[in-house]
Amino acid sequence: MRVMAQLAMVMNLDKCIGCHTCSVTCKQAWTNRTGTEYAWFNNVETRPGQGYPRRYEDQERWKGGWERTAKGRLRLRAGGRLTKLGKLFANPELPEISDYYEPWTYDYATLIEAPLGDDVPTAAPRSAITGEPTQPTWGPNWDDDLGGSTEHGVKDPIAEKLRDELGIQIKFEFEQSFMFYLPRICEHCLNPSCVASCPSGAMYKREEDGIVLVDQDQCRGWRMCVTGCPYKKVYFNHKTGKAEKCTFCYPRVEAGQPTVCAETCVGRLRYIGVLLYDADKVTEAASVADEHDLYPAQLDLLLDPHDPAVIRAAEAAGIPHDWLTAARRSPVYQLIHDYRLALPLHPEYRTMPMVWYIPPLSPVVDAVSESGHDGEHRDNLFGAIDALRIPIEYLAELFTAGDTEPVRRSLRRLAAMRSYMRAVNLGQETDEDIPASVGLTGEQIFAMHRLLALAKYDERY
Amino acid sequence: MRSPRKATNKGSENHHNEGPATAALLRLGRYLTRAESSADLHSVHLTGGREGDAFYRDRWSHDKVVPSTHGVNCTGSCRWNVYVSDGIITWESQDPDYPSVGPDKPEYEPRGCPRGASFSWYSYSPTRVRFPYARGVLVEMYREALKQHGDPVTAWASVMDDPMKRLSYQRARGKGGLVRVSWDEASEIAAAAHVHTISRYGPDRVAGFSPIPAMSMVSHAIGSRFMALIGAPMLSFYDWYADLPVASPQVFGDQTDVPESADWWDAAYLMMWGSNVPVTRTPDAHWMAEARYRGQKVVVVSPDYADNTKFADEWLAPHPGTDAALAMAMGHVILTEFFAERQVPYFTDYVRRFTDLPFLVTLTERDGAFVPSKFLTAADLGDTGAAEPQWKTVLVDDRTGEPVVPNGSVGFRWNEHDQGHWNLDLGDVVPRLSLLDDPGHEGVEVLLPRFDADGVLRRGVPAVERGGQLVTTVFDLLMAQYGVRRGELPGRWPSGYDDPAEPCTPAWQQEITSVPAERVTRIAREFAETAEASRGRCMILMGAGTNHWFHSDTIYRSFLALLTMTGCQGRNGGGWAHYVGQEKVRPLTGHQTLAGAMDWVRPARQMIGTAYWYLHTGQWRYDALRNDELASPLAPGSLAGTSAADTLAQSARLGWMPSFPTFDRNPLDLVDEADEAGIDPARHVIAQLREGKLGFAAEDPDAPENWPRVLTVWRSNLLGSSAKGHEYFLRHLLGTDANLRGEEAPPDSRPKSVKWRDTAPVGKLDLMLAIDYRMTSTTLFADLVLPAATWYEKHDLSSTDMHPFVHSFNAAVDPPWQTRTDFEAFHTIAKRFSELAERHLGVRKDLVATPMTHDTPGETAQPGGVVRDWRDGDVEPIPGVTMPRLTVVERDYPAVAARLATLGPLLEKLGATSKGLTYDVGEEVNWLRAKNGVATTGAGRGQALIDTDIKAADAVLALSGTTNGRLATQGFRDLEKRVGTELAHLSAEHEGKKITFADTRSRPAAVITSPEWSGSESRGRRYSAFVINVEHRKPWHTLTGRQHFFLDHDWMHELGEALPIYRPPLGSHHLSGGQGDAAEVTVRYLTPHSKWSIHSTYQDNLHMLTLSRGGQGIWMSPSDAEAIGAKDNDWIEAVNRNGVVVARAIVSHRMPAGTVFLYHAQDRAVNVPRSEATGKRGGTHNSLTRLLLKPTHLIGGYAQLSFGFNYLGPTGNQRDEVTVIRRRSQEVRY
Structure with missing residues (x-):
């Protein structure tokens, strides 16, 4: 290791x-x-x-x-x-x-310098490389x-x-x-x-x-x-x-x-953190035969920062204490590993990319709502995931080499969080079946909510 | 997390076992380098070799970081860090340091957007105005004249008096030919023009235009203060921009008061209706995205697949402009299921206490039925003992069935007798909502207007006789209006939700909007169920998409009705959230005081911008729309045969709305005449008016003595951004070439009371002065262009609706080249002006005519909402009652510069006033004397100095309750006396807190709860409007003191808008989808706010042009593009009666067929070729628009329907327009 x-x-x-x-x-x-x-x-x-x-x-x-x-x-x-x-x-x-x-620019100077003519000056486009007139x-x-x-x-x-x-x-x-x-x-x-x-x-x-x-x-x-x-x-x-x-x-x-x-992201959607991985296993992970196995293989490369053996090996490799602490608190690790929300971009390129993405929910198609069903209601929740406007296969091609299951799980967890928290929001009793149905506990939903919704500066980075 | 920088760096070079040959190479390589390889040959570990890293370290290095912001009317008010290296601004990034909004909520950091991020590009860009410029033709003539006359004012006059000279430079406007001049010469020309105009025509022939104080309060105030001191009107902007939601004064008696964006988080149900939040509220959008994670449901209503649709659980796409039909149908469902079939205690209790629904309305007989007429008042009950009985409305006590006069109506607000009773305290009274509960009621038929089809509605209400009149309640009328059948009431009613013929069913709206009826039903039900479960935490986030229409007030009232009937106003997480324009100056009182020069002279001239431009750009001459076409089928006829210009003239005459220039004579001369005759100037004016010797300028706007002569524009690109009817501005105001294609109104459609001159004036303005840092249509057409400091080069204050902080602009570097701050520029002009005034003006007396104003006793001038015109002999002309208030003020013109720089004595004498409360600011003035120093010489001697931008900023902060806890608490204590309930505790926690400029510089400063606004931030609470009203029984500033569903003014009845109603957009009948010639298509033309600019700012910025399409683009649907044979990025032309636009087609399936977008605000200064249609340069987005005035926006003197600057006035709406689109030759010429 x-x-x-x-x-x-x-x-x-x-x-x-x-x-x-x-x-x-x-x-x-x-x-x-x-x-x-x-x-x-x-x-x-x-x-x-x-x-x-x-x-x-x-x-x-x-x-x-x-x-x-x-x-x-x-x-x-x-x-x-x-x-x-x-x-x-x-x-x-x-x-x-x-x-x-x-790349192009414009004859901006003409706005100030144009001599008296017969029409309003305008800055026409020019190539930023050749300086010649161009059209974008x-x-x-x-x-x-x-x-x-x-x-x-x-x-x-x-x-x-x-x-x-x-x-x-x-x-x-x-x-x-x-x-x-x-x-x-x-x-x-x-x-x-x-x-x-x-x-x-x-x-x-x-x-x-x-x-x-x-x-x-x-x-x-x-x-x-x-x-x-x-x-x-x-x-x-x-x-x-x-x-x-x-x-x-x-x-x-x-x-x-x-x-x-990341710091200037006004959507507050970027998280930075430390991951620990086993460098000796990168080639193996990148070489799995089935492209659908690339995402799990990449996950497996990541080492558990809480594991004493990993900590010992990391210290031996000269990784400083504060980095190991950061790895244990890493929001990135939580989103990738603990909640399985974040997925890599195009794992099929086999480069083991290290910028991960939580896939987007999107409006449910009219078919669900027009039938009189509330797409948000928990009874319809999971049916609605497959009826989202963004085809789940499209997201799978981006993030999981076409395997729809991890994308579905991620979206279901987002949706489950919304459904569960709605009861909290309205002061009603929570339905513990909701987190259970996506393999989480109520506490985990709360923690996930904290990380995704409150997303305080110190917890994003 | 900090990356350790190791003394000896290791690098790794990855290789792979690509094949035998490579592997051999790699294995060999292991022995050739001093590097460690991994076992699988995956990587090679190297040490050192990182000297090349220095490049990016050098790039990152900087000398200092200075906080500032952008002053750009985007509502962002974001905190940015500006990086400076070697004295040069290098870039900016957001400062994430905001006060926390609490541990259980997201935070405001990091506020910003791509446009703001690109701002520093302007600092050193080739479009930067570095020096003062003047129109060459003009400056040559001026110099020659100066040589001849020796005196600047005389020289200026000689050029103006020569028609050929005047024509020659006016014709040259906008055609290049600007030449560099010195600051001395530029300010001398400006000063001479001002002095000459005041002397010859009067100070009300000068005007200033600078919008949105909140986006940089000091820069706004300094110019506005200059205008106020010389007696020139400032032109309103909020109504002119059509950002003012007129429904807000109508319903709430408030300009606009809305929740901060952090309160979106509190909402359980969020509808985004015509507001594309990610694009137009970029820094705030995350609140919406994040609130979904706590179970907030999000519904988007948008005619296109807008950016925010991505976040929606449901997307409703009504046809553009039909939103009110959808909302009326939602109201139908809610009133049916939550008021008729079942009662929700939370809702009924709320509407009884906080709305006008229980109040009694008289019914007047008409055609064998009845029409709703006026609120029943105490005067109708014969209750003569009470003060102001005509202003006290009446309801029925459910316990006794008897009429009572509850506290809180405007009749309790201004008189001494009712001190302590202006409140919403009902005692034991239970207001009766419906007279169905009165055993003696009879069901009578009322006639109600409809605009979706011909005819009128006949629906029954329960009525009883009270005070000798047949009355019903507003609630009963509302149920009739929404078509909710109850009991055995007569009339024609919908047979069910699926009845498409009767308003306002879900099926009825489907025919209008195309939104499926069952979806509307379900969403209405969900909305009300959530409001019930959450006690009013449903929010409608509404914006320009629904607010820039001619009938936006009715659209908005249909939304507000939904929120009010479900008890969502005045609740955290609930209510209307209107965000169009950065109108909220949190330190309101201080800013108003400085901007109006209220410390030296009162009142200031404040003009309704839309009316000003409508008249002075000649647009009224082209307006063939008669008020009859807008009138209700039930209209009594008081507007019959009139046009907008007639209503404007009447509104001015009656003292409803301001009108500048006011009279057809110099107001300085009017006082002189009176003085000479030895009579009171007001009486002189009345006598002259009666004799017909004096007229209102608005009744003859084309007479040369009534033209505006000098216009100064700063902090604004008037011509390239907000000028609806752009081409009319060019032709008539400026006198230069225009692509105007329309024809004047035919004789039978012209105004009756406004003089028609056969030849329209061309070139009214003598001088247009623009102050800016970049080249825009405004600077291109201006005669003088002064180079302004940017937002990174000056000190100022910023605030917004969206967050509860006040923070600062700071100079990261000094103004470069010859640029100056707006503050310095006006001081420069004022100094020269004062010098020239010594000889040419001296001290004069000025007669200022102002309307009856909201939040003053003047709002109770004209009881009953009845039109009584002194000109028709209905009443006597009495200033301040039946006609404008007339005030004589002294203008010490040589003292203008000194007064500009000092805080005048009126503050200590009269205090500072806002929204009807006067603050004793003696302590603050003394504090400012100590802090800022005192003038030791000149006209301001002994007064506190405000001669620098920072000192002025401190004055703004010290004189406002939101930033000075002592004043907030003092204001609440005063208000307690009037209201009779406890309020001072709201700000007591901050009584000793005083926010200074230095505080706003170190960090955004959270403001203090203050009577200047209606929400509460006490104990860290998120701001939501009307919380004080709901929780502390303080009345709204309306007739009944409650939120209004019903508006009983004569003109509201005239237009059929007494109740919420659906009115179709104008111009729909022109839509063709292909007219004769197959190569063109007629489409609805919309100008929504852009992703790549804030109005016209940034649309010329290279970064934004690169990330978009590099110039003007018209978004259209594939089918419309196909109809004219256009592909994506083809050149097309949009042509209508108003002008021409040449743009690229952006073809996208996210656009609905029949509608195109040219995003606001696309100036013509970048990449606009000449048009095929006219051979001239293509226009701006506003070249295709023209002003239309809605008469109801001109009502005044009647409680909440009274003038206030930017509070009420006709809107410059621009959505009801259509255009023809053609594919043009792909060869373009610039």
């Missing part, structure tokens, strides 16, 4: 309002400079939608992450080291600027709030997959509308394919907290990391010629402050 500590994040999508404050505060703090105009270390996607960069989840096209060979070994989907050497100068799996978007035709958030859905939404790789492989047709029609938001940062994976892709050895995962970084001195700009990352969260700075990525705000984290994106 090789105990290592990892800083991880959980985002509760059920609380996300899609405001993009995280994106902007991150952008302002880190990437509002030449060379990184198009780079959003943190971005937020409306789903269904194509994401940023466009259709990054289509690994048939972009070859990100790992794949399992017939012999049960892992290899980079984009090819191993030898393949990579051959592609050093012409990497076909690299998104182009148009896949992100061509795609952006980092072009399909926000289902904008352009009938043209763009159908190209959502998950929607395609549901249609082609499961025969589930997502209807882009008014009456069937649904959406939710997916904020994304670097996953700071336990098994990072970007690091493995780097021919220069410029990428590394910090031992003390698991943050994945690009060494700005070592980077030679080969951009293999861009291809290697299935989440497309490594960016190429076209001015410095080096790769850049989300740093988990290490200058802040080291000073005891949460990341910018």
Whole structure:
């Protein structure tokens, strides 16, 4: 057992309002400079939608992450080291600027400087890269709030997959509308394919907290990391010629402050905490045959911070006392492990991502309510989960490689909490069957409620 | 959690057993590097090599962090940390340090949104106004004239007097050609224009527009104070923005008082109705998301799949503007099941005590039936012994069956005799809700209006004779209005919920809204059941989606009815939660005092903004809508044949609403004339009016002497954001090119009492002055542009409805380049103004005409709500009773600058007043003398200084109850005498607490419970409106002292709106969905609040443009897009009678067919090409809108229906508009 500590994040999508404050505060703090105009270390996607960069989840096209060979070994989907050497100068799996978007600006100065003419001055758009007149035709958030859905939404790789492989047709029609938001940062994976892709050895995962970084001195700009990352969260700075990525705000984290994106999240949905894991088992966990087993395998990697054996091994590995204390109090561990609410993003990429998500509830479809049933009432509660507007299969494709059971459990627990707490709210007697039906106790529901609803600053981070 | 920084860092480089060759390479590699590999070759552990990390550490390093906020009318009032490095603002992030709201609730941290997060982009952006600018054509002519005349005022006058010169610079407005000038020259031109206008035309021909004091109180107050000192009107904004819910003064006698967002947490049932909370209340949305986890049920009513629908348990999507039909049907269900079939003690007890439902209303015979008429008053009972019997309403005591006059109506509020009886104490009286309980009642048929179809309703109510008149109760009328059949009452009633023909059944609403009847029934039932179980913890969170319609007052009254009948008002977790506009200035009294210069001269001129723009931008000339088209089928006819301009003129004449300019003559000259003739100026005015020698300006708004001449706009982008009828502003107010396409009203649709001049004036304004930090339509069209400091470069105060704190703006850096704070800018102008005034103005006397005002004894001027016009000989013209109040005040023009900077002597003499309570502030004034220092010279000598923004902020805080516990407690003690119940304990815990500017700087400061507002924060309680009324029996500021379902003013009857009712949106008959030419579609045009801007702020910000579509975009449904052959991101044009918009199509299935959105507020300063339709630049979102005035908003002099600044006035609604949309050539030209 090789105990290592990892800083991880959980985002509760059920609380996300899609405001993009995280994106902007991150952008302002880190990437509002030449060379990184198009780079959003943190971005937020409306789903269904194509994401940023466009259709990054289509690994048939972009070859990100790992794949399992017939012999049960892992290899980079984009090819191993030898393949990579051959592609050093012409990497076909690299998104182009148009896949992100061509950053633009405007002739703002004309508003002040325009000489007397025949009409109102206006600031026309120009490319931020070439300076030439341009027209915005795609952006980092072009399909926000289902904008352009009938043209763009159908190209959502998950929607395609549901249609082609499961025969589930997502209807882009008014009456069937649904959406939710997916904020994304670097996953700071336990098994990072970007690091493995780097021919220069410029990428590394910090031992003390698991943050994945690009060494700005070592980077030679080969951009293999861009291809290697299935989440497309490594960016190429076209001015410095080096790769850049989300740093988990290490200058802040080291000073005891949460990341910018987390602290500025006005939905109060981000949690940061310490996880302990067994580094020796990462390869094995990432290599399980059945993709549905990847989420359980990833869970199994996590070590129980209360287990005396784990504590001893961690102390032996040099993990400081306060980190072990933090691991025991970790809100992230509770949400991932104790309540089984949070799920990893695309475990099938086999990178063992360390940003986890609580899936969103959504309005029940009219079919349930129109039959005169209250979707919130406990008798209808669990029936309602499968009648939510967001198809459960869609969420499963995001978080559990298609296995709907863990998603269903998570949503049921959220719904059970609401139903149970309603009685408390109205001063009525609680129904203990409700927590029991989702494998929890009333006390656990209260504790979960405290963490999810009250979500005090000191308990989020 | 803190990451340990180890002295020797280890790195790890992951590799995998990808294949034999790689594995061999890796195994080899183990021996080539001094690194430790894991057994499975998964990782290589390296030490050191982290020097490259320095890049991000350097990036993060900063010199200081300064707290500030954003002044942007978003209601956020969020606390931000501004980072400064090397004297440069680098970025901002939220300050999470708020006082806790308690251990059992979420917290306010971290407040903010993406727009605020992008603000620092403006600091150094290319759109930043760095220097003063002037219109080149104008400044050249001015300089030449100055050379010739030597005197700035004479020079200015000479340019204005030359029609060709005036035309030449007015025509140049908005077409570039701004040139840099110095602050000295800019302020001299501004001062000269002010002096000239006051001297030639009168101070009421100058105006100031700066909205929303709460978003930066000192910056607002300084300019407003300048205007008040010179006698210029300030224009209202809350009604103009259509953010004012007129239903609130109508029902509550209150401008707007709503719960803080933390109180959403207390709600057991939350309906979000026309309020897209994640987008428009971004920092507060989490309360809603979190409250669901304690079992709150969430219902969203929205015509589109709005962002908040994601959080809803149920989504109801009525057709836009039909919300009242849905609410009326919910009311039908609740009244049927919870009042008729079964009685809920909590509900009946509540409505008896706190609403007008038990009060008696007279019935008047009409066409063999009856119509509801007026509240029965003590005067009707012949009770002559009591004071003000006409203002005391009557109910029946259920125990005796006899009429009684309960305490609390407005008749108890102002007279000495009833001291201690203005309360809701009923003693042993049990108000009788329905006269069905009177054994002697007879069922009579009443006629009630309907607007959803032709005809009238005939429904029965129980009636008895009292005071010689046939009467019934408001409750009985309400049951008839909602179609709830009881007993053997006559009339035509719905056969059941499934009857679609009779209002207000669920089936009836389904035909109107498209929402399934059974869902409405179920939700209404759930709503009331929850209210019963939780004792009033149901909340309707309502917003601009339902408030910006022409008939929003009726929409809102239908919502308020649901809440009031279920006992949800005045309860934590319950009631209406209207959030449109950051109207809540928590330190109210102090701000009003400074902003109105009440310390030096009273009263200030305050004007209803909508009426001002309606007249002075010429929109009245295009308005062919006659009041007859709005009238009830049962209207007695007092508005017959009139149009909005007629009602405006009448309202001004009767002293209902303010009107500036007031008369067709300079009010300074009027006093001089009177003085010369040796008569009282008021009598002089009356005599002149009677003789027809003096007229009201509103009766001839196009006469050159009645034009507004000088307009100053600060803290606002009037033209690019709020200017409904934007193109009319350009043509008529400014005199420049416009895309206006409409035609003037035909002769038979023109006003009767307002003079029609054949040629509409073009270019009324002599000078438009804008103060801003960025370039907008307002600065582009202005003649003078002064460079303002941003919110990170000045000191100020901020407060909001949404949270109970007052906190500060602070200068992270000094104003860069030649920018100045608004505070400094007005002092600069005032100084030059005072110098020029020495020679040109001196000390003058001014005649100020003001309306009868709410929360003053003036609100009881015109009993019975009956229109009596002195011009028609109905009554004598008596100032302050049947016509405006006339006050002569002294204007010491050379002293304006000195007075601006000092706190005047009237405070110690007259105290400070708000909402009918006067505070003795002697101690506070002395404290300010000690703290701020005293002026040692000039006109303010001996007075406390308020010559810096921080000193002014401290004055605001010291003079308000919410921030000064001594005043709050003093106010409650005074109120106790009037009300007769104990109140002072509400603030006693904070009697010694005084919040200073320094306090607001270190942390947001929680305010103190104060009579300035109706809620209570005592002992850390969450703020909810009307808690003091419900818990301490303090009356609402209304006619009955209770919440009103019934409004009996003549004009309310005229429009058929005495009771809650559904009225369809205007313009629906124009909707075509494809008109002749297949390439165009006619759709409803809505401008909801945007995700990427706060009004027009941020919509030009590069970050927000990048995260959205990079310019104006019109959201439309796939079917509407298909109808015109448009794809996503195609260029399209929206064209109607008012103007043209050129935008990109954003096609989405979340939009309902037949409706498009152009999000508010899209200015034309970024990425707007020229239009195909006119060849000129496309417009703003308001290029397609035009003002329509609702006559009932102009009622005055009648209890809660009396004027107050931003309290009551016609709204600048803009939702009832349609437009044609076409796909245009995809080649665009800029």
